[in-house]
Amino acid sequence: MECRAGCGACCIVPAIHTPFFGMPHGKPKGQRCTHLDGEGLCRLFGDPRRPTCCIQFQAEAEFCGSSRTEALLLLTDLEATSDPTGDIVD
Numbered sequence: 001m002e003c004r005a006g007c008g009a010c011c012i013v014p015a016i017h018t019p020f021f022g023m024p025h026g027k028p029k030g031q032r033c034t035h036l037d038g039e040g041l042c043r044l045f046g047d048p049r050r051p052t053c054c055i056q057f058q059a060e061a062e063f064c065g066s067s068r069t070e071a072l073l074l075l076t077d078l079e080a081t082s083d084p085t086g087d088i089v090d
Contacts, residue, residue, distance in 0.1 A: 002088075003059040006034075008040035009071035010057055010064075014079050021049035029079050 016028040021044070022034045035043040035050075042049035057063075064071045065079065 001059045006040040007071055008036050009068060009069040009075050010044060011036040013075035015083055016051055016053060020051040041072055
């Protein structure tokens, strides 16, 4: 599956618990990444400063569904079940 232009759900929903370029305290769940552009695309795509978790994420129907709305719902459910801390860990 190709990443859906204009979606950006994977750059909004999940928390990133480690500091990375532009977000020195990580990214809380539900907060838009500072590198997500106005068209829903990552400005760090292909850049070595992109977080490892982002590099490893692959667009799949299981996570992305068939629309941005569905992706936001699916990833929100996944985040709720997979993040035991519930937020950023400093």
